[in-house]
């Protein structure tokens with residue numbers, strides 16, 4: 001028997017799992033956001049941010065899903081244009 005294990009989560013080689021273009025400027029002020037200092041979270045983490053109403057900012061701070069931390073880093077949801 002040579003069974004292939006299928007993960008229920010998103011596969012790393014999923015062709016639809018293409019890189020998401022980043023939003024690099026605050027759409028309200030037009031000012032550029034600082035570059036992320038932490039790795040981009042998995043898609044499942046983004047969904048969890050929305051569900052828990054608390055998100056990681058792009059420097060690892062905890063902010064509201066549509067918030068910006070005191071260092072000027074937006075939440076990943078803003079950065080990735082999710083909300």
Ligand SMILES: [Zn+2]
Nearest residue numbers: 059061069071
């Ligand atoms: Zn911060």
